[in-house]
Amino acid sequence: MTCHRLLLLADMNVPLHVWDRELGLRFRNLFRSCWDRVPADVRQAVLFFWGSKGDGVLPRAEFSDVWGDSHCSCGQVRYSGLEMRFSESAFRALLGPGRTQVNTVEAAAFVIAHELAHVYQKALGFRPGGINEADNEAEADEFATSWGFDDSLFRAIQLVAQEHGDDFEYACKTINSLGGESS
Numbered sequence: 001m002t003c004h005r006l007l008l009l010a011d012m013n014v015p016l017h018v019w020d021r022e023l024g025l026r027f028r029n030l031f032r033s034c035w036d037r038v039p040a041d042v043r044q045a046v047l048f049f050w051g052s053k054g055d056g057v058l059p060r061a062e063f064s065d066v067w068g069d070s071h072c073s074c075g076q077v078r079y080s081g082l083e084m085r086f087s088e089s090a091f092r093a094l095l096g097p098g099r100t101q102v103n104t105v106e107a108a109a110f111v112i113a114h115e116l117a118h119v120y121q122k123a124l125g126f127r128p129g130g131i132n133e134a135d136n137e138a139e140a141d142e143f144a145t146s147w148g149f150d151d152s153l154f155r156a157i158q159l160v161a162q163e164h165g166d167d168f169e170y171a172c173k174t175i176n177s178l179g180g181e182s183s
């Protein structure tokens with residue numbers, strides 16, 4: 001496996017390490033389109049935070065299946081908001097070849113927005129983990145939905161996945177077949 005270095009954003013030098021270059025590029029493009037949907041003041045706060053806390057290695061982002069929870073978690077924010085990790089296999093299921101369903105892409109966009117919200121929490125100076133983990137997660141969801149990202153499809157996929165051994169591929173196929181032609 002080879003690691004490729006992409007740039008996460010157009011307006012700041014944040015490396016995005018990907019293993020599958022083609023899928024990684026699609027992820028990167030989706031990330032940038034989500035970034036553009038986030039309010040300008042949030043983007044400014046994140047850029048300032050990353051710019052002031054960065055040390056040459058961080059901030060950084062990774063798109064792979066080699067981090068610990070990548071088989072059961074779609075994304076994670078670490079190092080007090082300076083590292084974002086995304087699960088290649090989860091996004092392969094959500095964005096995989098041959099899938100044209102716009103809705104599934106919106107579920108992927110929600111995951112990105114949720115993780116960006118965790119970075120924003122850190123940019124606002126919240127303690128790592130917030131008051132407690134549940135509050136922290138609920139608030140990240142609230143930020144993401146307030147920015148216009150729809151969580152409903154992701155919730156449906158997540159529910160099916162959790163009932164089937166965190167199998168996102170299975171969950172996405174099931175949701176797609178339930179969605180039929182209506183999407």
Ligand SMILES: [Zn+2]
Pocket residue numbers: 114118137140
């Ligand atoms: Zn979270």
